[in-house]
Amino acid sequence: MTFKDKWRFVQQNMKKNKVRVFMTILAAAMGSCFLIVLASVGFGLHDSLIKDELESRAVTKIDIYGTDDEEQLGFTNENIDELKQIENVDAVRQIQSLGETNFHLDGYTNEMPSAIAVDFENEKQAGIELGSGRLPEKENEIVVSSDFAEFLGKDDVDEKDKFTEDGTIKSEYLYKDEVLNKEIEIEASTFPEDGSEPRTATEKVQIVGIEAAPANEYIYTNSVKSTPELKRKLDEALHVTDSYTEQGDPLYDQVEVYASNAESVEGILNSLDEKGYLAYSNLEELKNINILFNVAKAGLIIVGTIAVLIASIGIYNTMTMAVTERAPDIGIMKAIGANPKTIKQIFLMESTFIGLAGALIGTAVAYLISFLVNAGVPVILEQIFEEEIPATLQLSSIPFLLAAISITICLVVTILSGSRPAKQATNVDVLRALRREI
Structure with missing residues (x-):
């Protein structure tokens, strides 16, 4: 049949x-x-x-937050060169903090954003995305986050009237104009450990770029990225020396390593461990x-x-x-x-x-x-x-x-x-x- x-x-x-x-x-x-x-x-x-x-570069990012050498404060240029030699490392991003900073624009102030100094060539390799504008080409040019203007509040308003219950600035006291290409004043402060009077330094900078908004719309970012040259100028005005080596080379507060692909992350983590670096990857959490x-x-x-x-x-x-x-x-x-x-x-x-x-x-x-x-x-x-x-x-x-x-x-x-x-x-x-x- x-x-x-x-x-x-x-x-x-x-x-x-x-x-x-x-x-x-x-x-x-x-x-x-x-x-x-x-x-x-x-x-x-x-x-x-x-x-x-x-789909983002975050999955290939490895945060390096220290070394086995407890006496070493920060990362040196020698560390950066060593990290670049590791196999399958696509980019190394070194970061210096600008410390306590406020930004003033036409009677409005953004208090204490996350302000850092970066090498913008490395930022390109790390995959920085701009929503508008361009990357800095001069020392007094900066890039701000997409929500930077949401934290610019009017100066002559009492603090208790200025903010809503959830801590955001009320709409009537927010800066309404576009911030791109605006000249803004950065005010950096330092508080000496010896108890002497705090020191303040100011510089005029121009906002030349605005970063693209995060994929998750409910995430708000308040950050500023400046050039290493501006960081050095502010430190000299404030007489800050602990951000540099005895030879005058910069010390970096934070370093990020970007792998060429997600499959390479585990191998790079093993190499970092062998070289005495303390590192963490988001890929471990994703697993x-x-x-x-x-x-x-x-x-x-x-x-x-x-x-x-x-x-x-x-x-x-x-x-x-x-x-x-x-x-x-x-x-x-x-x-x-x-x-x-x-x-x-x-x-x-x-x-x-x-x-x-x-x-x-x-x-x-x-x-x-x-x-x-x-x-x-x-x-x-x-x-x-x-x-x-x-x-x-x-x-x-x-x-x-x-x-x-x-x-x-x-x-x-x-x-x-x-x-x-x-x-x-x-x-x-x-x-x-x-x-x-x-």
């Missing part, structure tokens, strides 16, 4: 019980759809949390997050599988009834010499078709539901909570792997459900079947 003959026999039998077969396929589709939709929440939230990190989400996704798939198992009861019932109703046909096939294996294959083909059809329909519906959830739920949440949902938030994601797992589970369960009735069909007695006594 050829495969074509077997399939024709299956089709004829399913046509006789269209409604029952349809309802069984529907049950399998609902179980498969539930499995995928449930697990897709885990996949979607996982993608939302790590997508920005994986822990991945483990937690993988466990959660596996749990959701297991819970979803319960729905498929419930649907398998219907498949078992359908196939058992099919064996009972088709007993005369089975008796005729056995009477003319049909192999029991062939009879078993026919019923397994029918249960497999039901499972495959249900899995495919359920998968298609799951993709539709996932699209509607991602498009509609954020709008509903914004209406309820009156807050803008981050654009990067993805509530549901169905990768090919999840669809393949669901279809495989559905097929395995349905085949197992049909195997018992199929085996029962091979044990049908020919004479009793022909007399319709079964």
Whole structure:
């Protein structure tokens, strides 16, 4: 008996019980759809949390916060040269803090932003992104963060009236104009350890660039990046010497190493450890997050599988009834010499078709539901909570792997459900079947 003959026999039998077969396929589709939709929440939230990190340079960044030499304060140029020689290091970013600084612009002040001095050639290699303007080309030019203006508050206002309850500056006291290309005064201060009077130095600088906004809209950054030349000029005015070596070379407060790719991070961390550097990478934290989400996704798939198992009861019932109703046909096939294996294959083909059809329909519906959830739920949440949902938030994601797992589970369960009735069909007695006594 050829495969074509077997399939024709299956089709004829399913046509006789269209409604029952349809309802069984529907049950399998609902179980498969539930499995995928449930697990897709885990996949979607996982993608939302790590997508920005994986697509950014942050995942290849390694923070170096010290060395084994406890007497060494800061990092020297020799350290920087040594770090650049490590294999697969794409860029080394050295940072000097400007200390306590305030920025004044037309009667408005930004108090104590994170102000640092950097080499902007290294910033290019590290992947700095500008929203507008350009990078500094002269010593008295700076780049500010995208939210720098959100921290420029009017000077002649009492502190208790100036801020809201959550610590932000009230809109009526914020600087309203564009800050790009504006000349601003930087005021740097130092407080000597010997208890002498604090010293202050000021410089006029120009804002020539504004960094691109973070991918996560709810993150606010208040920072300034200046040139090493401006840092040295301010330190000389303040008589600060602890930021330099005895030879006059700069000492860096912080160093960041950027790997050429994420796969190289672990090897670079090992090299740094061997050379006596204390380092940390975000990739280590991402690995822990991945483990937690993988466990959660596996749990959701297991819970979803319960729905498929419930649907398998219907498949078992359908196939058992099919064996009972088709007993005369089975008796005729056995009477003319049909192999029991062939009879078993026919019923397994029918249960497999039901499972495959249900899995495919359920998968298609799951993709539709996932699209509607991602498009509609954020709008509903914004209406309820009156807050803008981050654009990067993805509530549901169905990768090919999840669809393949669901279809495989559905097929395995349905085949197992049909195997018992199929085996029962091979044990049908020919004479009793022909007399319709079964």
